[in-house]
Amino acid sequence: MTTVLLTDITIFVLALLVGFEVISKVPATLHTPLMSAANSIHGIVLAGAMLIAVTAHDALGYILAFVAAAFAAMNVVGGYLVTGRMLKMFRRSRSPVPAADTAPAVSGNGQNPAAGQRGASS
Amino acid sequence: MSAFDWVTQLLYVASATCFVLGLHLMNSPATARRGNQVSTAGMILAVATTLALVAHAGTVTTTGWIVMIAGALLGGGAGLYAARTVEMTAMPQLVSIFNAVGGGAAALVAIDDYVRLASGGVAESTTITTILDVLIGAVTFSGSIIAAGKLQGLIGGAPITFPGSRAVNIAAAAVAAGGAIYMIATPSVVVLIIIIAAALTFGVTMVLPIGGADMPVVISLLNAFTGTAVAMAGFVIGNWALIIAGALVGASGGILTKLMADAMNRSIRNIIVGGFGTGDSGPAVEGPGGDVRSIAADDAAIQLAYAQKVIIVPGYGLAAAQAQHQVAELARVLEERGVEVSYAIHPVAGRMPGHMNVLLAEANVPYPQLKEMDEINPEFARTDVALVIGANDVTNPAARRPGNPVSGMPILDVDQAKSIIVIKRSMGHGYAGIDNELYADPKTSMFFSDAKGALTELTAAVKTLVA
Numbered sequence: 001m002t003t004v005l006l007t008d009i010t011i012f013v014l015a016l017l018v019g020f021e022v023i024s025k026v027p028a029t030l031h032t033p034l035m036s037a038a039n040s041i042h043g044i045v046l047a048g049a050m051l052i053a054v055t056a057h058d059a060l061g062y063i064l065a066f067v068a069a070a071f072a073a074m075n076v077v078g079g080y081l082v083t084g085r086m087l088k089m090f091r092r093s094r095s096p097v098p099a100a101d102t103a104p105a106v107s108g109n110g111q112n113p114a115a116g117q118r119g120a121s122s
Numbered sequence: 123m124s125a126f127d128w129v130t131q132l133l134y135v136a137s138a139t140c141f142v143l144g145l146h147l148m149n150s151p152a153t154a155r156r157g158n159q160v161s162t163a164g165m166i167l168a169v170a171t172t173l174a175l176v177a178h179a180g181t182v183t184t185t186g187w188i189v190m191i192a193g194a195l196l197g198g199g200a201g202l203y204a205a206r207t208v209e210m211t212a213m214p215q216l217v218s219i220f221n222a223v224g225g226g227a228a229a230l231v232a233i234d235d236y237v238r239l240a241s242g243g244v245a246e247s248t249t250i251t252t253i254l255d256v257l258i259g260a261v262t263f264s265g266s267i268i269a270a271g272k273l274q275g276l277i278g279g280a281p282i283t284f285p286g287s288r289a290v291n292i293a294a295a296a297v298a299a300g301g302a303i304y305m306i307a308t309p310s311v312v313v314l315i316i317i318i319a320a321a322l323t324f325g326v327t328m329v330l331p332i333g334g335a336d337m338p339v340v341i342s343l344l345n346a347f348t349g350t351a352v353a354m355a356g357f358v359i360g361n362w363a364l365i366i367a368g369a370l371v372g373a374s375g376g377i378l379t380k381l382m383a384d385a386m387n388r389s390i391r392n393i394i395v396g397g398f399g400t401g402d403s404g405p406a407v408e409g410p411g412g413d414v415r416s417i418a419a420d421d422a423a424i425q426l427a428y429a430q431k432v433i434i435v436p437g438y439g440l441a442a443a444q445a446q447h448q449v450a451e452l453a454r455v456l457e458e459r460g461v462e463v464s465y466a467i468h469p470v471a472g473r474m475p476g477h478m479n480v481l482l483a484e485a486n487v488p489y490p491q492l493k494e495m496d497e498i499n500p501e502f503a504r505t506d507v508a509l510v511i512g513a514n515d516v517t518n519p520a521a522r523r524p525g526n527p528v529s530g531m532p533i534l535d536v537d538q539a540k541s542i543i544v545i546k547r548s549m550g551h552g553y554a555g556i557d558n559e560l561y562a563d564p565k566t567s568m569f570f571s572d573a574k575g576a577l578t579e580l581t582a583a584v585k586t587l588v589a
Contacts, residue, residue: 002245002247004360005247005357008357008360008362008365011362011365011366012353012356012357012365012366012368012369013369015138015353015365015366015369015370015373016369016372017373018369018373019145019369019370019373019374020373020376020377022142022145022146022149022370023145023370023373023377024377025146026145026148026149027150027151027494028381028467028469028475028479028494029151029467029476029479029489029494030151030154030476030479031378031381031474031475031476031479032213032217032474032475032476032477032479032480033148033154033158033476033480034145034148034374034378034475034476035217035341035342035345035374035375035378035474035475035476036213036216036217036220037144037145037148037157037158037161038345038349038370038371038374038375039217039220039221039224039345039348040158040161040162040165041141041144041145041161041165041367041371042224042228042348042349042352042367042368042371043224044137044141044165044363044364044367044368045224045227045228045231045352045355045368046169046172046194046227047168047169047171047361047363047364048227048228048231048352048355048356048359048361048364049190049193049194049227049230049231050169050172050176050194051172051175051176051231051359051361052230052231052234052235053176053182053186053187053189053190054175054176054179054182054186055181055234055238056183056186056189056234057183057185057186060237061186061234061238062185064233064234065189065190065193065234066190066192066193067193067226067230068193068226068227068230068231068234069189069190069193069194069197070193070194070196070197070200071197071223071224071227071230072194072197072223072224072227073193073194073195073196073197073198073201074197074198074200074201074220074223075220075223075224075227076165076169076198076201077197077199077201077202077205078200078201078202078204078205078216078220079201079205079220080158080161080162080165080205081201081202081206082204082205082208082213082216083158084155084158085205085206086210086213086480086483087151087154087155087158088155089480089483089484090151090154090483090489091483091486091488091489092151092152092488092489092490093488093490094454094486094487094488
């Protein structure tokens, strides 16, 4: 048992406890964005993937570095963007109200803001 | 420790702080977006710090740089594309894929480290964390891919078992455990590869027999695994940022797993050991007979339009029919008439934790109207009409009695509303495979139709009442 390992275990346990404390306060409404945010955060393994490259100097090392970097970057970028996209949809009140007062056409307009955003972002 | 090491370590601490603050800000929809930005700032800081570390090491070959950057760009591009184009109904699949690649990347980091060290002898503690990382990472990788396949409908959603599947599962676990013990004594890359193969097999045979209804638990559990794998990767390469971030994700996944399992009144072990889905549903409870009242759109519309308070109870059927926009439209028309509308969201209404909330938010439903089970249950007693759409087992009053497959499951107290309208295609059973006693309640009327069509009809009918 080395001191380094002991320190690592201490950090791990404390971080777990902080995680339980902080995350138990997230309301059920936000559990899906929470999971995708978690996806983005465990993308930190990108740092590990980059450090592979430091010592890579044969085909195997390069392949591992490449795949690991691709996997991790997918998490970082995808997790962040999709979380942002979902959170943008959570509104306190039915957004652009003006459209909602114009009789039958309302049905389409009521949804347009959301639809428009989807279109714009894709 | 050189000054450079000090600075990089402190920057890693700063980025970990950003992750914690970011998650903390997710405690309310009002601040959640800022939370996501804070997390991202932490991530950018961590990546920049690592870049500095890598450059400072000075040992990276040109090929190494190219490989690293190309990989990151490719993965980042794939993530960007997926994040922008994914339908909200397909979010569980995407999260599963993200779990898979996260677990995979964590396993690869440990594999690389081990392969490099194996020739020169590996410290026991490094071997143990490597094994843990590779095991958890590989199980997450294959298990999440199977889960995503099931959610996407590429693999049948029903529990899949083949003769000897349990045996294969146990054998894979035994091989992995045996290999692990051998590796601690004698460093060996070959054994590591055997362990990887066994773990991949275990992941597949673990998820295949799990039914569609249990998916919220499975995704949460695999999310927790991914976090743990990343933390183990942090142990292997001695990086605190990975340990802290991995632990945070592990905690998050763990909490969600527990919440989902509790919401179905099932233990996690029970779900993993398997086969709830369709098969082992226990003896069917004597249904109260076929005395259900059906209702036409016009009558249902009158009930809704002249109610003071309506609670909408959406279930997975609503999401499957992609009818979240239609239900939001009906709610809007009712609100214009002065009806108080809210939504009762059961924790497992959807295919992953919180899924239904996202679908309704996409349909422009304001989040204060989305009520959690504990919050909304006391309100049913003073509700004129409860409108149940595509939800079944989570509304079955039989859950309050012992002795049937849904016993003890927390349910929405829909039966306490003054009247109940159920939109449903047929009298088919839910996942638990039993009759829903709510349907036979004298206060209940059944509107037999698909969710989308029924809601459109209802909305049109309510509108004519206005005129």
